Amino acid sequence: MKWRRFRAIFHKEALHIMRDWRSLMMALAVPLVLLLLFGYALTLDVDRILTVIYDQDQTPQSRELVERFRGSRYFQIVPGPANYRTIVKHIDDSSALLGIVIPNDFAHRVESAQEAKVQLLLDGSDSNTASIAVGYAEALILAHSAELREQMLQRRGQGKLKMPVDVRIRVLYNNELKSKNFIVPGLIAVILMIIAALLTSLTIAREWENGTMEQLLSTPVRPTELLLGKLAAYFVLGMADMVISLIVGVGIFGVPLRGSTLLLIVSSALFLFGALCWGILLSTITRSQLLAYQLSLLSSFLPAFLLSGFIYSIDNMPFVIQQFTRIVPARYFVAILQGVFMKGTGLEVLWMQMLFLVMYGALVFTIAVRKMRQKMA
Amino acid sequence: MWERVTEIVRKEFRQTLREPRMRGILIGPPLLQMIVFGFAVNLDVTQVRLGWMDLDRSVESQEIRQRFVSNRTFVITAEAGSEREAQDLLDRGTVQGVVRIAPGFGADARGSRQTEIQVLLDGANSNTAAIVGNYAAAVISTRNKELLMAQQTRKLVGRTQNGPILLRIPSVQPERRVWFNPELKSRNYFVPGIIVNIITLVTLMLTALSIVREKEIGTMEQIMVTPIRPIELMLGKTIPFAIIGFLQMNLVTLIALTIFRVPLNGSYFLLAGASCLFLLSTLGAGLFMSTISDTQQQAMMATFFFFQPAFMLSGFAFPLRNMPQVVQWVTYLNPLRYFMEIVRGVFLKGSGLDVLWSQMVMLGVFGVTILFLSAQRFHKRLD
Numbered sequence: 001m002k003w004r005r006f007r008a009i010f011h012k013e014a015l016h017i018m019r020d021w022r023s024l025m026m027a028l029a030v031p032l033v034l035l036l037l038f039g040y041a042l043t044l045d046v047d048r049i050l051t052v053i054y055d056q057d058q059t060p061q062s063r064e065l066v067e068r069f070r071g072s073r074y075f076q077i078v079p080g081p082a083n084y085r086t087i088v089k090h091i092d093d094s095s096a097l098l099g100i101v102i103p104n105d106f107a108h109r110v111e112s113a114q115e116a117k118v119q120l121l122l123d124g125s126d127s128n129t130a131s132i133a134v135g136y137a138e139a140l141i142l143a144h145s146a147e148l149r150e151q152m153l154q155r156r157g158q159g160k161l162k163m164p165v166d167v168r169i170r171v172l173y174n175n176e177l178k179s180k181n182f183i184v185p186g187l188i189a190v191i192l193m194i195i196a197a198l199l200t201s202l203t204i205a206r207e208w209e210n211g212t213m214e215q216l217l218s219t220p221v222r223p224t225e226l227l228l229g230k231l232a233a234y235f236v237l238g239m240a241d242m243v244i245s246l247i248v249g250v251g252i253f254g255v256p257l258r259g260s261t262l263l264l265i266v267s268s269a270l271f272l273f274g275a276l277c278w279g280i281l282l283s284t285i286t287r288s289q290l291l292a293y294q295l296s297l298l299s300s301f302l303p304a305f306l307l308s309g310f311i312y313s314i315d316n317m318p319f320v321i322q323q324f325t326r327i328v329p330a331r332y333f334v335a336i337l338q339g340v341f342m343k344g345t346g347l348e349v350l351w352m353q354m355l356f357l358v359m360y361g362a363l364v365f366t367i368a369v370r371k372m373r374q375k376m377a
Numbered sequence: 378m379w380e381r382v383t384e385i386v387r388k389e390f391r392q393t394l395r396e397p398r399m400r401g402i403l404i405g406p407p408l409l410q411m412i413v414f415g416f417a418v419n420l421d422v423t424q425v426r427l428g429w430m431d432l433d434r435s436v437e438s439q440e441i442r443q444r445f446v447s448n449r450t451f452v453i454t455a456e457a458g459s460e461r462e463a464q465d466l467l468d469r470g471t472v473q474g475v476v477r478i479a480p481g482f483g484a485d486a487r488g489s490r491q492t493e494i495q496v497l498l499d500g501a502n503s504n505t506a507a508i509v510g511n512y513a514a515a516v517i518s519t520r521n522k523e524l525l526m527a528q529q530t531r532k533l534v535g536r537t538q539n540g541p542i543l544l545r546i547p548s549v550q551p552e553r554r555v556w557f558n559p560e561l562k563s564r565n566y567f568v569p570g571i572i573v574n575i576i577t578l579v580t581l582m583l584t585a586l587s588i589v590r591e592k593e594i595g596t597m598e599q600i601m602v603t604p605i606r607p608i609e610l611m612l613g614k615t616i617p618f619a620i621i622g623f624l625q626m627n628l629v630t631l632i633a634l635t636i637f638r639v640p641l642n643g644s645y646f647l648l649a650g651a652s653c654l655f656l657l658s659t660l661g662a663g664l665f666m667s668t669i670s671d672t673q674q675q676a677m678m679a680t681f682f683f684f685q686p687a688f689m690l691s692g693f694a695f696p697l698r699n700m701p702q703v704v705q706w707v708t709y710l711n712p713l714r715y716f717m718e719i720v721r722g723v724f725l726k727g728s729g730l731d732v733l734w735s736q737m738v739m740l741g742v743f744g745v746t747i748l749f750l751s752a753q754r755f756h757k758r759l760d
Contacts, residue, residue: 022670026678033686041704042695044420044504050698065549091556093732094718113547120551124558125725128420128504129696131561135511138551142518145549152547165441165486166493167517169510172467174500182501198681202674286398289673290586294402298409306417311694313502315426315473316419335470342501345468 001228005221009229013203017233024237027199031191031241032248038187039253044179044311046132050096051075054082059107065118068144069100074136091123098122098133110148173342181256184249185341186310189333191245192272193304195238200279201296203230204372208287223372227365231276238272258344264337267354271333274361275300281368284375304330309338332356381605385613389587393617403621404628407575411629414571415637418694420563422508425450428472430457435483441494444520445476450512467499474498474509522548557642557725568639569724570693572629573717576652577659577688580622582680584663588614589676592667607756615660622659626652633724642727651719651737657744658712664751668758691717712743 017024053069055062069075078096080086090096099121109116120137124130174181207213216226246264249255257264279296286292306312307321308330314322325331332353339345339353347354393399427445431438445451455472457463463475477495485492496513500506525546558565591597600610630648633639641648662683670676689695690704691713697705708714715736722728722736730737 020672020675022675023678026682030682030685033682037686037689041700042689043699044695045699046507046696048698092726092728094722110547110549116547116549118549118551120553122553122555124555124561125721126566126696127558127561127563128566130555130558132504132507132511134553134555135508138553139511139514141549141551145547149546149548165517165521166491167496167514168493169496169498169514171498171500171506171510174503174506177500177503177507179503182503194681198678199674202677206674288398289677290590291398291402293673293677294406298406302410302413306413309502312418312420313505315505316421316423318416321413321416338501339468339470343468349469 001222001224005225006229006232009221009226010232013230013233014236017199017237023199027195027237028241028244030194031245034187034191035184035245035248035253038183039180039249039255042183044128045177046129046136047074048076049074049098049129049133049136050078050090051098051100051137052078052082052087052090052096054084054087054099054101056104057102057106061107061110062102065102065106065141065144068140069137072136072140074133074140087121091121094123096123097126097129098137100137113152180253181342182338183311184253184255185337186308186334187249188242188245188268188337189271189308189330190301190304190310191241192238192268193275193300193330195234195241196272196275196279197296197301198293199237200231200234200276201283201292202289203234204280204283205287205289205292209289217376223376224369226376227277227280227369227372231273231280234276234279235269235272238276239269242268242272255341257341259340260346263346263350264340267333267336267340267350267357270354270357270361271329274329274357274364277361277364277368281364281371284368284371287375300330303328307331308334310334329357329360378606378609381609382612382616385605385610386616389613389617393583393587393621403579403625407579407625407629408632410575411568411571411632412636414574415564415568415633418563418567418571420504421561422505422512423450424452425474425509425512426454426472427451428455428457428463428466428475429453430463430475430477432480433478433482435486437483437486438478441476441478441517441520444516445513448512448516451516463497467497470499470501472499473505474513476513564637565639565725566721567694568633568637569720570691570717572626572633573655573691573713573720574688574693575629576622576626576656577713578680578684579625580618580656580659581663581666581684582677583618583621584615584660585666585670585676585680586673587618588664588667589670589673593672601759607759608752610759611664611752611755615664618663619656619660622656623649623652639724641724643723643729647730647733648720648723651716651723651733651740654737654740654744655712655716658740658747661744661748661751664755665747668751668754687711687713690714693717712740712747715739715743 051069053066055066070077075098078090084101087096087099087101091099101119101121103117103119106116106118118141120134122130122134171177207216242265250257278300282296282299283292286295304310307314307325307328309325310330314325314331317325336350336353339350393403429442431442442453446453455466457466457475463477466472466475475497477497479493479495482492482494494517496510498506498510555561591600626649630641634641666676666679666683670679690708690711692708697708697714700708719733719736719740722733
């Protein structure tokens with residue numbers, strides 16, 4: 001391997017990237033757009049649940065419960081007449097998620113110290129939102145119930161009857177439970193994969209398709225030099241994206257970065273190296289831009305997005321898929337990202353993930369060099 | 378005119394289906410995507426890994442543990458003897474939460490004093506954490522309710538001639554009834570959405586690439602010297618992918634029904650009709666991509682660049698209702714949004730045209746507009 005030849009290839013590839021300013025702009029804009037989307041617009045947090053309340057009872061007692069719903073930031077009451085028909089209609093056309101029916105014996109039952117029922121009618125189609133929403137509604141009703149009980153006991157002069165056991169829930173790492181705090185760090189893995197998938201997978205295939213590979217073959221350049229030269233150019237681009245994401249994520253969206261920035265940069269470099277090698281490997285094997293692109297989209301972007309634990313937690317996947325995620329490098333990188341960003345953990349916890357990234361990079365690099373040797377020979 | 382259009386269509390089909398690898402691309406990726414998406418995209422919380430930190434080791438704390446174990450949602454996978462161990466389990470992500478019972482819990486419970494149980498949650502995934510917190514609170518509140526009921530029947534307030542008067546406490550009990558997806562399975566919600574993802578991506582990309590490839594290789598000039606007119610070329614270039622897109626919609630729907638067993642509550646024909654309307658938009662967008670790109674790489678980048686945000690803002694995984702108001706307005710300009718609503722409405726709610734007509738109209742309006750504008754641009758570019 002000669003430094004001069006490596007530099008020449010790097011220079012040529014860099015020129016190629018700079019010349020095609022549209023692709024360059026997109027390569028730099030993709031992270032910004034994704035960050036803006038995930039930091040600003042896309043959230044799994046549930047609030048302002050559209051709710052229709054059908055109060056059959058219309059007593060001070062039932063209105064007290066209605067007021068509780070009105071006062072909660074989790075619920076937004078849909079105005080207008082309410083009855084079973086309108087609840088069905090609202091849920092059918094998705095203008096409400098939840099219908100609450102307070103039966104007409106509500107006040108009577110509360111006053112006579114019996115169990116009063118409140119019906120919750122729920123649109124379950126979006127199961128995630130639905131189960132969080134119903135959780136809030138039930139908690140609110142139970143809190144109301146506890147308050148009624150205390151009032152009643154006080155009126156009778158029995159003093160307070162406390163809950164036998166109290167649950168204290170403490171949320172670590174992300175105590176406001178904001179989804180952007182875990183999605184934005186994981187996004188870095190996706191962004192780096194996009195660079196690898198969209199740009200690198202095309203780079204060797206393009207030379208074959210345009211017939212410039214023959215020209216390269218006639219030069220004294222060696223496979224390793226060609227591979228590293230091409231890789232280096234995209235590596236710079238990828239790291240630029242990584243830094244952009246870091247600045248925007250922490251600076252603008254206020255995502256906490258509790259661990260070491262150095263660890264973050266080193267692990268990103270390792271991950272990026274492996275991902276780029278994979279893209280080049282596909283590009284070498286297929287020799288077709290369309291095919292290489294499709295394959296790398298399927299084999300790198302899709303797993304990074306879906307099988308890495310970035311949004312969808314691996315614990316909830318079927319066993320077979322869970323086992324499969326063990327060979328997805330993005331899984332380890334996302335674990336590092338979330339660990340460093342949110343938990344502030346260091347190498348003592350994350351060394352295994354780092355080790356995997358190193359091994360993955362080395363393995364794919366070796367295979368890519370070997371394949372390129374075969375194809376160039 | 379039709380003769381020339383059929384000629385192009387035939388050429389396009391032959392070109393697409395000639396290579397075994399290309400044939401593979403038409404079937405493989407959608408299938409794979411469907412399966413990975415279908416199994417991986419899942420926000421249901423089952424089998425929560427719980428750490429148990431019992432510093433009391435009394436009969437009462439054992440009873441609490443029994444309640445967590447018998448609740449199928451939780452699996453106790455680790456024991457922690459100290460705060461440090463508990464913290465470590467959470468740091469490493471070995472468990473998703475730790476239940477901590479302080480010393481003296483049993484004694485307090487026996488003495489009817491106020492006691493508490495601590496649940497430490499790994500909030501790293503806020504969505505899972507919120508649901509796990511709800512579940513844990515539910516386990517304890519069920520126990521409390523049973524205990525109160527027992528107290529209620531035991532506690533004597535006084536006696537009359539008719540018999541004893543027992544303490545009676547009012548309570549309000551929520552009763553839930555879930556429509557459309559009674560088991561709250563997220564698969565039923567996501568799998569129909571994947572159909573939208575797949576047909577958008579495939580038709581958009583195939584259309585854009587098939588035209589750009591001709592430009593890149595230089596065969597576009599050859600086509601231009603034939604007597605073919607731009608409109609004919611355009612029809613010839615889009616019709617094959619419309620057909621492929623439609624077939625793929627059917628294939629993917631079939632998988633949804635058979636492998637994932639998602640119920641199709643509404644009408645298949647409404648679904649097919651909406652797909653046709655939707656294809657107008659994606660083919661139009663594909664044509665547009667081809668006019669702004671000179672190389673396949675640019676076309677792919679452009680496709681990706683437009684597709685990703687459109688998909689994210691379609692309501693697939695992230696509910697539109699949670700977005701900031703401005704972004705919600707933007708989503709009204711997104712054809713994917715309407716198609717997503719139709720597909721989910723038809724699959725889950727069994728809605729018909731009476732509910733979904735406005736979405737259908739919007740799809741039609743967008744389809745015709747996008748196709749028309751792109752066609753004009755395409756036309757100009759060719760002249």
